[in-house]
Amino acid sequence: xxxxxxxxxxxxxxxxxxxxxxxxxxxxxxxxxxxxxxxxxxxxxxxxxxxxxxxxxxxxxxxxxxxxxxxxxxxxxxxxxxxxxxxxxxxxxxxxxxxxxxxxxxxxxxxxxxxxxxxxxxxxxxxxxxxxxxxxxxxxxxxxxxxxxxxxxxxxxxxxxxxxxxxxxxxxxxxxxxxxxxxxxxxxxxxxxxxxxxxxxxxx
Numbered sequence: 001x002x003x004x005x006x007x008x009x010x011x012x013x014x015x016x017x018x019x020x021x022x023x024x025x026x027x028x029x030x031x032x033x034x035x036x037x038x039x040x041x042x043x044x045x046x047x048x049x050x051x052x053x054x055x056x057x058x059x060x061x062x063x064x065x066x067x068x069x070x071x072x073x074x075x076x077x078x079x080x081x082x083x084x085x086x087x088x089x090x091x092x093x094x095x096x097x098x099x100x101x102x103x104x105x106x107x108x109x110x111x112x113x114x115x116x117x118x119x120x121x122x123x124x125x126x127x128x129x130x131x132x133x134x135x136x137x138x139x140x141x142x143x144x145x146x147x148x149x150x151x152x153x154x155x156x157x158x159x160x161x162x163x164x165x166x167x168x169x170x171x172x173x174x175x176x177x178x179x180x181x182x183x184x185x186x187x188x189x190x191x192x193x194x195x196x197x198x199x200x201x202x203x204x
Contacts, residue, residue: 005047006055006165009081011109012091013101014062017121021091021148022046022059025158050158055165058085063105082109087164088116090140094131095122098138106138115164118143119157124150 010018026046044059060081061074082088090109092102109116120132123145132143144160146153
């Protein structure tokens with residue numbers, strides 16, 4: 001048994017701003033950001049501290065099942081990361097609205113059964129705040145509106161993340177190391193019935 005930090009994983013279809021949000025939270029440009037899909041192929045992981053609380057944040061590639069062989073491998077990486085997450089940030093693009101891929105991701109996340117917060121990205125002003133409600137029917141509670149690029153309401157999202165993961169029992173978790181391409185990775189699995197889902201449901 002080993003003490004660990006709560007695990008928060010960003011998922012979403014390609015080009016919705018996952019790496020921009022990741023870089024915003026970690027305070028530096030770790031993940032590559034370009035205005036084209038499929039740029040992030042590898043999983044990036046960094047520790048984040050907010051109001052004295054810490055968690056591990058993971059940026060993943062775009063979930064693209066049914067594409068090329070490389071797309072399938074990236075999608076499998078995303079699924080592996082999400083399966084071990086204490087909280088999943090499901091990032092969507094309000095400038096485009098709900099897409100078929102968003103619906104597919106939502107269906108997969110519902111089957112996965114992990115706590116999920118829908119993050120409605122690219123809300124750059126109060127006038128566009130209502131755009132987030134287009135994503136309410138995805139079924140994960142009230143979407144949180146942010147602008148990852150400009151940092152708008154990123155602090156509010158961090159507050160929500162901290163509240164959601166505070167119930168994680170970090171003292172009763174098995175830590176398993178595995179290796180991919182020579183880089184150490186940690187797969188973290190929490191025991192059932194520690195109250196994570198209960199707290200999340202109260203928050204949303």
